Amino acid sequence: MLTEKPVGKSTILVVDDTPDNIDLLRAVLEDEYRTKIAVNGERALRIAAGSDQPDLILLDIMMPGMSGYDVCRALKADPHTAGIPVIFVTAMGEVADEQLGLALGAVDYITKPISAPLVLARIKTQLGMKRMQDFLRDQNQYLESEVERRVQEVAALQDVTIHVMASLAETRDTETGNHSRRTAYYLRALAQQVRHLPRFRDFLTDKNIDMLFKTAPLHDIGKVGIPDHILLKPGRYEPHEMEIMKTHTTRGRDAIEAAERELGIEVDFLRHAKQIAYSHHEKWDGSGYPQGLAGEAIPISARLMALADVYDALxxxxxxxxxxxxxxAVRMIVEGRGTHFDAEIVDAFLQIQDQFVAIAERYADGASEIHDKQRRIAPFAGQTTTLS
Incomplete structure (x- = not known):
C-alpha cells in the first residue's frame, strides 16, 4: 500500500534492473530524498501513474522487456505522467544515445559510472525547475479560473442591467405588457433565419445574435422620457403629440450614450442597444425617422427590430x-416589402411565421388576451403566404 509522501521531502523513483546500481543510487539519495524502486519498466509505469507520484525519475536504458527509451515514451504519452522529469542514468555513453534520450523528453542524461555530487546537483536543478513550472501552471490555472469568474460576473451584471432598464421602460407604458419580450424572440428568430445570406453573414455571428436578443428589450427605453399625458393617452396621438412621441428613439440613444460615458468605454451590448433604440423606426425607402436612413444605411439590428416591432404592434x-x-398582419408586412422593410427580412419572416405565432401565444399579455390571440391566430397557423 502506498504511503503519504513526507512533507518537504521529494520522492525519486529509481528504475534499474541491477541490484548494485540500485543500492548505489539509494545510498546517494537517502539523506535528502525519499526513494522508490522499480526493477523493470512495467513496474515503473505503474508507480508513476499511482496516487503518490514521484517528483523525478532516474531511468536506466538497458533493461529486459521494456527498455528505458520505451518507458520514457510511455511516460510522455500519458498526460497524467508527462510532467514528471526523467533523467537517464546509463552506461550508454554515445552521443547518439544521449540525443535520442533527450529527444524522447528526458530533461538530462547521466552516464555511468556516476559521480554522487553530480547526480545530486542535477536532481536539485531539475526539481527546482519542476517546482517553478508547477507554480506557474497553478498560477495560470488560477488566473484562468479568475478570468472566467469575472467574465461570468460581468455577463450577469450586463443581463441584470438590461433587464432593469427594460423593466423601467415597461413601467411607464403598461399597455405594452410582454411586447419587449416577444419582440426579442421575434428578432432572434429572424436573425437565425437570415444569418447565412451573404448580406448578413458577417454581422450575424452567434455572439452578435445573442447580444441582439439580450438588448432588443431596450428598443423603447427612450419612452421613459415621454410625458405621461402623451405616453399614456387613451387614444390616437395628435400630430404634435406624435412628433414628441417620435423623440423616444433619440432619447433612448442619448440615455445609452450617457451610460457609455459613465463607464468611460464602449461595450458591445450598449452599441447594439443604441443602434436598435435609435433606428428601429427607420424605413427601407428612407421615409422613417429619426434620420430618414434608407436601405443598407439602416443597421441590420434595427432592420430586424423594425419588422418584429411592427408585427407585434399590429x-x-x-x-x-x-x-x-x-x-x-402578414398581408400588411408583405405590402411593406422593399418600402418599409428589407425585402430579404420579409421573405425570412414568411418562411418562419409559424414561429412568430408560437411566440405570440407563449408570451401573450394575460389570460383574456391569450384566448383572443388563439382565436385570431390559430386558423392561420402553418399557412404559407406568398408574395403578390
Missing part, C-alpha cells in the same frame, strides 16, 4: 385599438 390590443389577425 396583432396586439391597445386601449385605442384591437389587435388584428395574424393573416392581416
Amino acid at each position: 396583432i396586439s390590443r391597445r386601449i385605442y385599438k384591437d389587435g388584428i389577425s395574424h393573416q392581416e
Whole structure:
C-alpha cells in the first residue's frame, strides 16, 4: 500500500534492473530524498501513474522487456505522467544515445559510472525547475479560473442591467405588457433565419445574435422620457403629440450614450442597444425617422427590430385599438416589402411565421388576451403566404 509522501521531502523513483546500481543510487539519495524502486519498466509505469507520484525519475536504458527509451515514451504519452522529469542514468555513453534520450523528453542524461555530487546537483536543478513550472501552471490555472469568474460576473451584471432598464421602460407604458419580450424572440428568430445570406453573414455571428436578443428589450427605453399625458393617452396621438412621441428613439440613444460615458468605454451590448433604440423606426425607402436612413444605411439590428416591432404592434390590443389577425398582419408586412422593410427580412419572416405565432401565444399579455390571440391566430397557423 502506498504511503503519504513526507512533507518537504521529494520522492525519486529509481528504475534499474541491477541490484548494485540500485543500492548505489539509494545510498546517494537517502539523506535528502525519499526513494522508490522499480526493477523493470512495467513496474515503473505503474508507480508513476499511482496516487503518490514521484517528483523525478532516474531511468536506466538497458533493461529486459521494456527498455528505458520505451518507458520514457510511455511516460510522455500519458498526460497524467508527462510532467514528471526523467533523467537517464546509463552506461550508454554515445552521443547518439544521449540525443535520442533527450529527444524522447528526458530533461538530462547521466552516464555511468556516476559521480554522487553530480547526480545530486542535477536532481536539485531539475526539481527546482519542476517546482517553478508547477507554480506557474497553478498560477495560470488560477488566473484562468479568475478570468472566467469575472467574465461570468460581468455577463450577469450586463443581463441584470438590461433587464432593469427594460423593466423601467415597461413601467411607464403598461399597455405594452410582454411586447419587449416577444419582440426579442421575434428578432432572434429572424436573425437565425437570415444569418447565412451573404448580406448578413458577417454581422450575424452567434455572439452578435445573442447580444441582439439580450438588448432588443431596450428598443423603447427612450419612452421613459415621454410625458405621461402623451405616453399614456387613451387614444390616437395628435400630430404634435406624435412628433414628441417620435423623440423616444433619440432619447433612448442619448440615455445609452450617457451610460457609455459613465463607464468611460464602449461595450458591445450598449452599441447594439443604441443602434436598435435609435433606428428601429427607420424605413427601407428612407421615409422613417429619426434620420430618414434608407436601405443598407439602416443597421441590420434595427432592420430586424423594425419588422418584429411592427408585427407585434399590429396583432396586439391597445386601449385605442384591437389587435388584428395574424393573416392581416402578414398581408400588411408583405405590402411593406422593399418600402418599409428589407425585402430579404420579409421573405425570412414568411418562411418562419409559424414561429412568430408560437411566440405570440407563449408570451401573450394575460389570460383574456391569450384566448383572443388563439382565436385570431390559430386558423392561420402553418399557412404559407406568398408574395403578390
